[in-house]
Amino acid sequence: MSRQPAVPFTPRLSSSFPARPLNVAVLGASGAVGQELLLLLEERNFPVAELKLLASARSAGSTQQWNGRTITLEEVNAAAFEGVDLVLASAGGSVSRQWRDAITAAGAVMVDNSSAFRMEEGVPLVVPEVNPDAALAHNGVIANPNCTTILLTLALAPLAARRPMRRVVVSTYQSASGAGARAMEELKTLSQTVLDGGTPQGEVLPYSLAFNLFLHNSPLQANSYCEEEMKMVNETRKIMDLPDLRFTATCVRVPVLRAHSEAVNIEFEQPFPVEEARSLLSAAPGVELIEDPATNRFPMPTDVTGRDPVAVGRIRQDISDPNALELWLCGDQIRKGAALNAVQLAELLLPS
Amino acid sequence: MSRQPAVPFTPRLSSSFPARPLNVAVLGASGAVGQELLLLLEERNFPVAELKLLASARSAGSTQQWNGRTITLEEVNAAAFEGVDLVLASAGGSVSRQWRDAITAAGAVMVDNSSAFRMEEGVPLVVPEVNPDAALAHNGVIANPNCTTILLTLALAPLAARRPMRRVVVSTYQSASGAGARAMEELKTLSQTVLDGGTPQGEVLPYSLAFNLFLHNSPLQANSYCEEEMKMVNETRKIMDLPDLRFTATCVRVPVLRAHSEAVNIEFEQPFPVEEARSLLSAAPGVELIEDPATNRFPMPTDVTGRDPVAVGRIRQDISDPNALELWLCGDQIRKGAALNAVQLAELLLPS
The missing domain is CATH 3.40.50.720 (NAD(P)-binding Rossmann-like Domain)
Structure with missing residues (x-):
């Protein structure tokens, strides 16, 4: 076993890290x-x-x-x-x-x-590409947002910065990784069971995800939204500093291993030209556009697995509302949806 | 080989079938x-x-x-x-x-x-539980609607009959069966490839669905909606006789074998009490409620596979709009989404 000698402790006097390893x-x-x-x-x-x-x-x-x-x-x-x-x-x-x-x-x-601590007053809830300045106002704790929220805000923030956002309706397609490594293993094991003609039985997750899907199994709140859905609602509002944003979500677990997808309907206060939205998103940090209408090629979970960016595509005018856009996104749940965002948060505190 | 002797041909004079086998x-x-x-x-x-x-x-x-x-x-x-x-x-x-x-x-x-022929004038487009009378007005052809549309209208119609519907936002979770038996086989084969550590390659479908998902691969229309999405929009309007219903959809293929699911956000012209919606849907023909908030038990594809009813659940007040409800549904794509509805259509023409 090789261990580096501990660096002597010096109390931090600023919200940033000292200029040393x-x-x-x-x-x-x-x-x-x-x-x-x-x-x-x-x-x-x-x-x-x-x-x-x-x-x-x-x-x-x-x-x-x-x-x-x-x-x-x-x-x-x-x-x-x-x-x-x-x-x-x-x-x-x-x-x-x-x-x-x-x-x-x-x-x-x-x-x-x-x-x-995500919703605690005084605890910054930060997506570095969206609200980096909030990180420095910490009192010792910075919260890393929910995975679906991180991925979503990367796409919402550049649009909200241009035109006021009125209402967001999201449906998620969440991978097994959101429930941890054991849920990913269980999805593989139970899929093999089904392929072998057996009857799968969920243990890590309440029901089998093998060739199946179900509404997110976090506890239902008094308003009939599950905890995961209310995390999206509340955390998106906090990160984007839009406390009154009208927001509804349906969170669904799907038999995918480690990338989440989201179908997002966004109503603005006024029309938002699709080309302008596309241009903003193509320049947005942490976002990668995948859009090839001719070959019907848009983001898929396999495009982002093990990769950093959130893939956004199929940005289109909502035909049911002149002020609304539809878009689709996929992001690696473990990476940008969790670990990468956490490390990026720490990087915000490194001395420049 | 045993064949029944052909029944002698008698031209039909009514839109109904004659009173014989x-x-x-x-x-x-x-x-x-x-x-x-x-x-x-x-x-x-x-x-x-x-x-x-x-x-x-x-x-x-x-x-x-x-x-x-x-x-x-x-x-x-x-x-x-x-x-x-x-x-x-x-x-x-x-x-x-x-x-x-x-x-x-x-x-x-x-x-x-x-x-x-679904959108052709004079061709009835019918879901027997929704618009049975339309079937009798046929001129020799009755069209069976798109699978996602059939499942959806079963849940929308009882609500629209009570209070005017303003706008519907749907995200689908569509099984491989929608692309036929070969797509179902391919999903199984490619899932085995992934479990064996290989690299899956879609042939029946353009991309591998194994532990993956993608936006519906039907051709994109000029308005950037894919054909499947526009089928939902246009067919729902025709079946429900609501030609101006504001409707938007995002259609997604998921690695499920033969049942489709849909996350449905419905805006009405006025508030729609959840309990009233639940009561209407629990009495609606072709609909089965699966709702157990205490155990987080709502419809799943495996609940309806090989079964007739559309399972509806998680009916809730949309927190982003006082006039909107959210609900979730699953139905067997091959059965009620196609074959069962077709046979029920034919049954509408049997003499009583």
Whole structure:
């Protein structure tokens, strides 16, 4: 086992990181998002001095290769955050809630992938291409938005910046990865069961996704929207700073492995020429246009799997409303929908 | 080979069938819909005297079991329709166009599953639960609507009958069966390829549907809607006799075998209480409610596969518009979306 010596702890006095390689801790490294976080820290040459992988007692002691180093998972406890500059947390809301105070008390910045603090006043909820300035106003915690929301706001923001948006109606096509690595495995296993003529039985997800689909299984709220749908509504409003945006969503899980798709109907206060929308989106950061009407070629999950950009296409005038546009998008749920956005958030705090 | 003797030909003088067992011909019996038609004629005790299976020269001569009979496929030609009362056509638009005149000249009623005549003036486009009376006004041809449209109108009609509908926004989740039996086989084969670590290559469909999805691959129209989407728009208006209904759709193929799903946002001219909508839909013919908010149990493709009703659920007040409702539905594409509706159309013409 090779470990870098810990960098001596210096309390941060600004919202940005100090100008030196950082001590980084990842909470939940073994999950689908955690694994992608490790990959991205390496790929993007994030300035890492020490990398700590923090896990439950059960997982502590196992090892993980990273950037030529062999790192042993440590059990998470308050002392583990001493000297850490950045904590990338993706072990779920309850773990994030449990360790937030210890993390901020240690002076680390927590970039949290859970929904625990997203709607909390004073916690920036940030998509770097959309509201980067919000990140610097943090008090130790920056929240990484819901995956479907991140992908959607990349397409909505450039349009909303041009003309006031009145109402958004979204239907999602969400991959198994949104429920974690085990759900992805289950989709593969149960698909094999169906192909072999058997009867699939969902365990990680409540029903089998194999050649099947179902409305998102997060708990229903009093208004009959599921939690996932209300995350989209509330988080989109917060990120885009449009607290009164009229927004409705239907969230659906589909038998796709790791990329989400969304059918988006956007009503504006006035007509929005399609060519202007296309031009804005083709220049928008984090967005890639895939549009070839002649060959009927528009974004597909397989176009974005393992890739950074959100693919947008089929931008068209809504024939039912002169003020509305329709568009379609796909994005890698684990990457831009989670891990990439989290690492980009941390990058916003690097000294320039 | 056992064949029933042909019933002597008597020209029909009314739009209804004569009060005797009918001579029925099926055009396109070997396809996914054709096979389901045969099943339904048997299951529903449709009054069949002779059953002719008409096919291209290539398929003629092969045999098919039906209701205890062995039937030899005959090559389709004009003479084949002599003495036939009912032709169930599901061999595609060009075949339907080719034989329409011969069929009607022979005095048979053509129930056509293709899109060839759906929007033609004087051709009734009928969903028996929605506009049964239209069927009797035929001039020899009754058109069976597009699958997504049939499923949708079953849910829209009971609501539109109560309060004026202003605008509908639909996103579909369409199964492989919509592209025929070969597309279903391809989905299975390519899913196995992916599970075995290979690279799937679509041939029946333009791209692989295995753990993937894409916008419906029907040709794009000048307005940037694909043909499938415009079928939904135009056919829904015709069936519901709402020529000015504002309607937009995004049609998507998903890796499901034979049931379509739809996320439907409906704006009315005034508020529509959810409980009233639920009560109307629970009493609507052809509709089954699947709604258990406590266990998050709503319609799934596997609920309706091989079954007659359209399953509707998750009826909720749209939080973005006081006059709008959201709902979700699933229906078997081959059955109610095609073959069952066609047989029900023919049943409308049986003497009571």
